[in-house]
Amino acid sequence: MNRTKIKALLARTAPLEKVLIKGWVRTRRDTKEFSFLEINDGSCLASIQVIVDAGSPGSEHLPDLSTGAAVAVTGEMVPSPGKGQAFEIRSHALEFVGGSGGDAYPLQKKRHSDEFLRTIAHLRARTNKYGAIMRIRSRTSHLIHRFFEEEGFFLIHTPVITGSDCEGAGEMFRITTVKGTTPASEDFFGKETNLTVSGQLSAEMMALALGDVYTFGPTFRAENSHTSRHAAEFWMLEPEMAFCDLAGNMDVAEALIKYVVKGVLETCSEDITLFAKFVDKTLMATLTSLRDDTYERLPYKEAVEILQNAKKKFEYPVSFGIDLQSEHERYLAEEHFKKPVFVYNYPKGIKPFYMRVNDDNETVAAMDLLVPRIGELVGGSQREEREDVLRKRMADMNLPEEEYWWYLDSRRFGSVPHSGFGLGFERLLMLLTGITNIRDVIAFPRTPGSIDF
Amino acid sequence: MNRTKIKALLARTAPLEKVLIKGWVRTRRDTKEFSFLEINDGSCLASIQVIVDAGSPGSEHLPDLSTGAAVAVTGEMVPSPGKGQAFEIRSHALEFVGGSGGDAYPLQKKRHSDEFLRTIAHLRARTNKYGAIMRIRSRTSHLIHRFFEEEGFFLIHTPVITGSDCEGAGEMFRITTVKGTTPASEDFFGKETNLTVSGQLSAEMMALALGDVYTFGPTFRAENSHTSRHAAEFWMLEPEMAFCDLAGNMDVAEALIKYVVKGVLETCSEDITLFAKFVDKTLMATLTSLRDDTYERLPYKEAVEILQNAKKKFEYPVSFGIDLQSEHERYLAEEHFKKPVFVYNYPKGIKPFYMRVNDDNETVAAMDLLVPRIGELVGGSQREEREDVLRKRMADMNLPEEEYWWYLDSRRFGSVPHSGFGLGFERLLMLLTGITNIRDVIAFPRTPGSIDF
Secondary structure, three states: OOOOOHHHHHOOOOOEEEEEEEEEEEEEEEOOOEEEEEEEOOOOOOOEEEEEEOOOOOHHHHHHOOOOOEEEEEEEEEEOOOOOOOEEEEEEEEEEEEOOOHHHOOOOOOOOOHHHHHOOOOOHHHOHHHHHHHHHHHHHHHHHHHHHHHOOOEEOOOOOEEOOOOOOOOOOOEEEOOOOOOOHHHOOOOOOEEEOOOOHHHHHHHHHHHOEEEEEEEEEOOOOOOOOOOOOEEEEEEEEEEOOOHHHHHHHHHHHHHHHHHHHHHHOHHHHHHHHHHOOOOHHHHHHHHHHOOOEEEEHHHHHHHHHHOOOOOOOOOOOOOOOOHHHHHHHHHHHOOOOEEEEEEEHHHOOOOEOEOOOOOEEEEEEEEEOOOEEEEEEEEEOOOHHHHHHHHHHOOOOHHHHHHHHHHHHOOOOOEEEEEEEHHHHHHHHHOOOOHHHOOOOOOEOOEOOO | OOOOOHHHHHOOOOOEEEEEEEEEEEEEEEOOOEEEEEEEOOOOOOOEEEEEEOOOOOHHHHHHOOOOOEEEEEEEEEEOOOOOOOEEEEEEEEEEEEOOOHHHOOOOOOOOOHHHHHOOOOOHHHOHHHHHHHHHHHHHHHHHHHHHHHOOOEEOOOOOEEOOOOOOOOOOOEEEOOOOOOOHHHOOOOOOEEEOOOOHHHHHHHHHHHOEEEEEEEEEOOOOOOOOOOOOEEEEEEEEEEOOOHHHHHHHHHHHHHHHHHHHHHHOHHHHHHHHHHOOOOHHHHHHHHHHOOOEEEEHHHHHHHHHHOOOOOOOOOOOOOOOOHHHHHHHHHHHOOOOEEEEEEEHHHOOOOEOEOOOOOEEEEEEEEEOOOEEEEEEEEEOOOHHHHHHHHHHOOOOHHHHHHHHHHHHOOOOOEEEEEEEHHHHHHHHHOOOOHHHOOOOOOEOOEOOO
């Protein structure tokens, strides 16, 4: 007979005469007459209780069924007399699939620190917390794809290997197939190549052909940063919309986040509740605000005035022209507005060459979305579509035109106003779960000096 | 007023009093009294016809509206008296958005060679053919995600940067942040790191926690290969299922491909028709077979016998123990069975260490799916779940156990039978469109010596 997943069983409201489950033992408790097994198969947070009568077929394996062992159980699903579950399974036949080494198994039933679990990333998804984050990560990815498909966007896979060394977003990893001091001209691609820090410039080319597009893939930073917010490899979502201005850009970002939060609350409630209970007591309030509140929108200039007038003492002083620090961003979202805030029209001097220069010639049509606890979740802009203005910006910033001939082409041929943004996927997951270390929302995180798996 | 996309307009069955479209001019034809513009916005293959009366608002821009120029048109959608379209738009106001440099625009209305279009990959998605392939690529990605979500799989993002140098699937790119002869111990991760050739081993860890998972992301090969079937960077889909044997593995692969082909035929029919008409006359027959036929399943041994008895003369002679060549694979699928064929139970000697050894101790529980025109589309196996057999295989193949301590852990703790496969996403796209060069199904392809964008 076919196996049924525990998620499907627990969704039932009626008993079942015969059922086959397969999974891993979370706990075992023995009495003289029978044993209780809690079986989890990863399909959901909850386990199902199995009763194995002493002497029933396969019960001779019970001593081997310590935490982590794999089993298959055929039996009847019946109403449970015990607390905490509507149904339980009475085993008719127990099959021992794989042992777990008894005391050698690193995930004994007790609380383990996040630090310890990082050293066994290959096993930690078997715990409640990390199983839940992996399920939420998957569901959030699916919601993102669904949102964009419903809105008529096309998914573009922009390349990970780039010949550009100045995409502008950070330090890059170099890629090579040669050793030592062999010149780049003899390397695989005939020139120096790097791991991308952003798919934006490629995505722009596709938006100017297909209309609305997005990329969603791995991006890289070679910064030797040991904070809880930075990883060398992370996933970034980057939509790019033709015929879209800065206000439209903010509209898309706000609609996306509301859609995702609503979807996660509706379909991952069991997993989310775990985080609301044990990780961040304010989580439900944050998520409700993200879903229901209208996000504030204010110019950078006004944000600076609010920060200057704040009673709070900041580590970094505030004046027009500075890049906002995390403490400033969080103050605006958490304390002043108490909801998500778009800050837009940033000073030209702190922003990249591709952002559209405003008529004041002092600011660019950039926007950041600031959210409680995380700070910047989204960063985007209307792009400079005017060829002459773009060339001037590039010259001012000493960017070599010959490296960007194809990018400039897009402003020579059928250039249109367009906009887009980047959203750090792991930051979104931290927002959704209350987890504070980026290493804990990635299956196998990559940080300086750390690549064990 | 809000812009309407052309795809939505063309889906209408009734006229519209007022509409705003934005897009790019494909062609312009002038008479004394009015001009015809074909406008495309990338949302679909078809363009919409716009009639601009001489002297109407914005008509002074008409001379600038050569192929590739960007416009916005407000007007009325009315039944078209002309052939080839049900509706057309009579312009009330024409806005000139961006010029296209007249004759300088590389995509004049004529047929361009694929070779030429590869040199302008940043513009080629503006042509019918490359726009269509990009839309099909997007839709196929979405269908893959939908299939696995409906089937209860979790999406896992396995890392691109790996510390392993022997994942077994091919030559690797090295990643570094240091120059010249600096030792790897002083590099970013403290050891030599590479770009992944497969997410399988990581995905196995997740399947053994969550049940059914899949990865879908970029993978890399540093082979200096100049064929039409190989790229240095490509996307790979890798599902991995706990409690699943080789037959179940083939079931998943067959169900997936049928789901995707059915979905593409239903929702991309306009774009697919373009390829069936101009690229591959046999395309519809191939796709119908992929969707409707029951795929053949036969052991490698029988496949070898069929090939040995074939009247066809092969370049590579066939005997038990050889790796099947593309000519053999295509013969089986195209000529002998005339439908997709799973070949399974391959000789142990030509397959990687992680494949499960069969009771004959001569073959492993591997399977390849062979399809017409492409040859191998899917390669998978049941994995070796028995710790002692796995260790012996690794020793026989001189693989260092200390590099795989975490992989071996999964066989020590709650090991279960499990299976999975890899599907080259670009090969699937070539199958779906009849395109024969991998460079033409990737937005910005990466091949040896070629990284212009």
